Amino acid sequence: MRGADYFLKRTLFALVTVFVAITLNFIIFRATPGDAVTGLRCQFCTVEFKDQLRAELGLDKSKWEQYVIYLQSLAEGDMGRSFVTREPVVDELIDPLLNTLPMIALGTAFSIVFGILSGVVAAWRRGTFLDWGNLSFSLLFYSLPTQWLGLMLLIVFAGTLPASGIADPFLAFTDPSWWDTFVDRLEHMILPAATIGIVLYGEYALIVRSSLMEALSEDYVLTARAKGLRNWAIVWRHAFRASLLPVATLIALSLGYLVAGAILVEAVFSYPGIGLVTYDAVTERDYPVLQGAFLILTLSVVFANYLADLLYFKLDPRVAE
Amino acid sequence: MSTIASGPGAAGAPTDPSDVPGGGRGRGGVVWSVLRSRPQAAIGGTVLVLTILVAVFAPLLAPYGPREKVGPPFAPPSSAYPLGLDDGGVDMLSLIIYGSRVSLVVGFAAAAVAMLIGGSVGILAGYFGGKTDITLMRVTDYFLVIPDVPLMIVIAAIWGRSLTNIIIIIGVIYWTGTARIIRAQVKSVRERVYVRRAQALGASDSRIIFRHVLPQVAPLLVANTVLTVAVAIFAETALAFLGLGDPSLISWGRLIENAFVSNAITVDAWWAIAPPGIAVAVVILACTMLGTAIEDALNPRLRVGHLSVRRFRLRPLPAKDPQ
C-alpha cells in the first residue's frame, strides 16, 4: 500500500516536472529581447524571410494564445520547423538522438563499472597507497574540462582512431559486411565515449568511495565482523548493497551532466548526435531546433530520474515508509 | 551517530575540563583548523591563493600583453615564450595569466550568487519546515532535474553574452546542490536541543537563525561554495567553448575554444590547447580538495571505520612497575 503511494508520488512528480520543463521551454524562448527571429543568422535570412517566419510562428498573437498553440502542436508531436533547413524539428532530432544513445551508453557503462570497482577498492583499502592513488586519479579526472579532455585525446590518438564523424564515408562504397559497419561505428564511438567515460569515472569513483566508507562506519558492519564474515563478504554483502542507495541517486542526478557532456564531446568530435545539433543550433541561432533539443534533453533526464526513483524503491525497503 | 563505542571518546566520556586546550570548536575555527590539519586542504588552499595572486598581479607577471603579437602563429615553446604562441602569435603564458582573471571572477562571483540563493533557500526550507519547505524543495527539485548546460546555453544564447549575464546564469543554475545540503544540515541543527531550548526561551526566529543556526552551518556553506567555484569555472569553459562567452574578454574557456576553432589540432600545436585546460584542472582540483576536506572534517561518520585492511596490532605486555 505504502509502495503504491510512493509510486504515485514519483509519477506525479515526473509528470509535473515534464510540464514545468515544457512551460519553461516556452517562457525562455519568448522572453528574448526583440523576438526569436531577430537574432537569426543565416545566408538567406532577409527581412522578408524573417517577417514570414514571425507570421508562421504566430509571434503576432498574444503570449497566452501562443502558449496554447505551443501546447497543442506539441501534443501532436509538432515542434515547428528549423529556421535553417526548413525541415520539421522532430525529423532533425530523431536520427541524432539515435546516434547519441549508444555512444552515451558506452561511456556511462564504462564509467559505472570502473567507477564502482575502483570506488569499492578505495573504500575497502582506505588509507592505503591504493586508496591514495585511486583518489588522486579520480580527483584529477573529475577536474578535467570535458571538451579539453576530448581535444587532448584527439591529439594523442590522432592516427590510431577516427577523429570525427560517425562512419567512414568511403566505407559505403566497398559494400561492407554487417560486421565491418559495426566495427567502423564502434571505432568512431570510442573517443567520444571514452571522454565522457573518463570524466564520469572520476565522479562515480569518488561518490562510491565516500558512500561506501559511510556504510562501513555503520554498526551493522561491526556486527557482520563479529559474526565472522571475511572482509570482502562484509563489503560485498552488507556495505555495498546499502551504499548503492546514495550512489543510485547521485548517478541519476549526474545524468544532467551526461547531457552537457554529450554537447561538448559531440562538438569536439563532430559526432552527429543530438549534442552536435544543439551546438549547431546555438551557433546558427536556430531557435526551434534549440528548443526541441532542449526539451528532448530535459525529458530524457526526467525520465532517467524517474527510473532511478523506481530503482531506489527496489533497493531500499524503508523507502515506502 | 554510532552507538557502539569502539574507540576512544566514542561514548562522550566526561573530560577533565582543566586539561582540554582552549579553542577547538570555539569561534568558527573549523575551516582554519581543517586547513592546518589536512594536507589535502592546505595544498588546495595554497594553490587557490596563489592563483588569485596571479590574477590580481597579472599585468606585473605577464611577459607580454594579452593582445600583443610577438611572433609567428603557433610558434612552438621556446626560451622566449615558454608556452609557445597561439594562432594570432600571442604569447600563451601571458594569455593564461590574463585569462585567470575572468575565470576566477566568474567562478567566485557565480559561486557567491549560488551561495546566496542556495543558502537562503536551504536555511528557510530547513528552519521553517512545513509548507515553506515543501514549496521551496519542489522548486529546487525541478531545477535539479532540468539539465544545467543546455539551460545555460539556451539562456545565454537568448539573453546575450556579457560577463554579468554569464555570472548570473551560472549562479542561478548551480544553487540547488547548496540548497539541498544546507537544508538537510539546518533540519538537523533545528532539532538540536540547544535550538529547541532557545525556542522554549522565547527567542525570535531571526535570532535563532543568525545566532545558532547560521554559525553552525557556516563551515558547510563555505565548503559548498568552494565546490561551487569549481563547478562555475567548469561551466564557464563549457559556455565559452560553445561560443557563448563574453567575446571581448579572455578566459581559460575562451582559450580552449580558440584553440579548437583555429584548428590548433591539425597543426599539432598542443601548446595552444594543453595549458588552459591544465590551468582549469589545477584550480578545480584545488577547490575540490579544499571543499571535500572541509566536508569530510564535518562528517564524523567517515572517521570511524569498522572495517579496514589494517587490523589491530598485538604488542608485548608493558613492564610491571616495581613495587
Next chain:
Amino acid sequence: MSEEGRPRSDDGRPPLLEVENLVARFAVPRGVVGAFRGRPKLAVRAVDGVSFIVREGELLALVGESGSGKTTTAQSILRLVKPEAGTIRFRGDDITGISGRELRALRRHVQLIFQDPYESLDPRFRVRATIEEPLLVHGEGGGKADRDRLVREALERAGLTPPELFLERYPHELSGGQRQRVAIAASLALSPELLVADEPVSMLDVSVRAGILSLLDELRRSGLGILMITHDLSTAAHFADRIAVMYLGRIVEEGPAREVVHNPRHPYTKALLSVVPQRDPRRQTQPEILRGETPNPVNIPPGCRFNPRCPIAIPECRTTDPDLRVPAGAKRGHQAACIRA
C-alpha cells in the same frame, strides 16, 4: 532524601500550574492513495485527557514509558506543542490559547531543562553567552554590569563556584554534569517560577546524577515548582513529592511519592514497580512482567486503556473508561484510575 523537608500535604501552598483535561494529537499522514481510497484520518492521541497540579515548592514527577505522552505533556505546557483541548492555568491565568507577547512573558516564568546536556548547549557559545541569552532575549538584566552580576549569581545557584572558573569556557571543556548545571543556570537567569525538567539526568553518569537532582531539590525548597519527566521510578521515589504515572496518554495513578511506591493501587503501577531492578542482590523481587509492549497510541483500546495487558482485568474493564478517584483505604491525595483499585 530525608523525610522532613518534604511538604507531604498539598494544602496551604498556592497552585502554580493547573492542567485540566489536556489533549494533544498529531495527525498520521495517510498518503495520496490513502486519501484517494477514503481511508479514515487517524491521529496519534499522544496526550488524551491529562489533569494535574504543580504547587509552589513542589516537585511532581511524571513517570511513564516511551509513548506514554509525558514529553508531549511537558511540551504542551510550554506551548511548544499546541494542545487540542483542555486548559492550562499558570498562577490562575488561562495560558492555553495565548500567543505573541503573552506567550513570551510566560516563557520567562516557565523554563525547560532538557535531557541531553551534550546537545542542549550551543557548542559555539561560551558559558557566559549561554546564560546571558535568556536575559537578552527578554530584554532583562539592564546594562552589561548588571547582566554580569546576574550571570554569576545564576552560576553560583547552580553550584558552579567560583563562577570565574566557568564563565569563559566552551561546552566541550565541561563534563556532562557541569554542562547540565550550566543549562540549569541558564534557566535560572530569569528567576522563573516553574521548571519543567525532561529526563534531566538520564544521559549523565550515575556518579553525578545525585548532584543534579539535589540541585533541583534545593531549588524546590527555595519555592520553585518543578515538573520532572522521568522513566526512572527509583529517582522519582527519592526526589519527588508527588508521582503521576502515565500510560497511553492518560495519568493512571497519582499521589504522594511514598504512597505510590509503597501502596500502588493501579495494576500498571504495580507491574512497573515490580520490574524496577534493585541494588541489593538479596532482595530478589518477583517481577510481574507484562506481555508485549505498550500499544500504539493510534489505536487506544476501548474501555480501560490498560485492559488488554492487565492481569486483573474483568469484562467490565473492556467497556468502562475509569476516571481518577481515591480508592478505598487510600491516603488523601492518592488517586488511581482503576475500577478494581
Next chain:
Amino acid sequence: MTEPVLAVEDLHVWFDLEQGGELHAVQGVSLALQTGERFGFVGESGCGKTTTILALMGLLPSSASVAGRVLLEGEDILADGEESVSPHRWTDIAMVFQGAMNAFNPVKRVGEQIAEPMKLHEIAEGRTARRQVGELLERVGIPAARASSYPHEFSGGMRQRAAIAMALACKPKVLLADEPTTALDVMVQAQILQLLIGLADDFGLTLVLVTHDLPIVAQVCSRAAVMYAGEIVEIGATDTLYHDPRHPYTRLLFAATPDLYDEEPVLSIPGTPPRLDRELVGCPFAPRCDRAFAPCDRVKPRLVATDTGHSAACHLNDPALKAAS
C-alpha cells in the same frame, strides 16, 4: 574448580589518538569465567568495559593495539590477532550489541541476517537454516513468520530480541551483551533481562553483561567486576560487592544509585575520572576518594584477594599500609 570457559590474563588495549599520543583504555584486566556463569561488568562511561569485551572478540579498530591473553577453553585466541580470533567469532563467542537499532543491516531481511552466520560457519543451510531461524525467533518471543520482515518493521524491543536470536544462531559458549537494555523501557528491559537469564540457564551459556546500571547487574549476575579508569578495581560475588564492598568506588557507586525502597540519601561522587592518555601515578580513584590516605597518591594499589573471598585494588585493605599511615 573446573577449567574456566573463558579466561582473560592481563589484557591491555591502547588506541592511537588522531592528534598523536595514545590512550590506554584497558589497563591489565584479568578474570576467569565458569561455564553457565552470569557475569557483569559495571562502570561509568569511558571506564573501558565496552572496549574490554570488544577486545575479547578481536573487534577493535585498526587504531588499537592489544597485549595480554584471552583463553577460550585454554586456547589463546588472540595469539595471532585477527587470524586466530576470527574462527571463534559467533561459533564460540557471540555478542548482543548496544543499540540493536543499528546492529541490523537495514536493507536485508531479519531472517536472512540471522541465518547468515549459520551458513558461514557451516552449521545449517537452506531449509534447515530457515527452520532453525524460526525456532530461534520463537524462543526469543517473536513469531517465526516475522523472519521475512525488515529491521525497520520491528519495534525497539523486538529488534533487541532478534539481535539475541541472531547471537544464538551458532550456539555459542559465551554470550557478550553490551548494554542490552539501554534505551529500552523498564518493562521491555525486564522482558529482555528475563529472556537472557532464561537462555543462559537453558543453553548453559556463559553470559557476560556490560552495563552502567548497578541494579541490573545485582539482579542478573552472580559475579561482577567494577571497572574504573581502564582497570578492574573490585571483582567478586555481587552479593559481597553490595554488602561488603572493599573499594571506596564500589561503595560510592552504590550510594549514588537511587533504590526504590531504600530511603537513604543518594550521594554523588565529586570530580571526574582521570584522562587515560597519560601515565597515571598512584591510585586512579584517589582524587575522588573520600578515604584516600598517604600512599594513595604515589603507589598504585594492586588487585588482591580480601578476607571476604573477593578482590579489590585498594590500599585500605592492606593492614600494614594502614597502620603505617
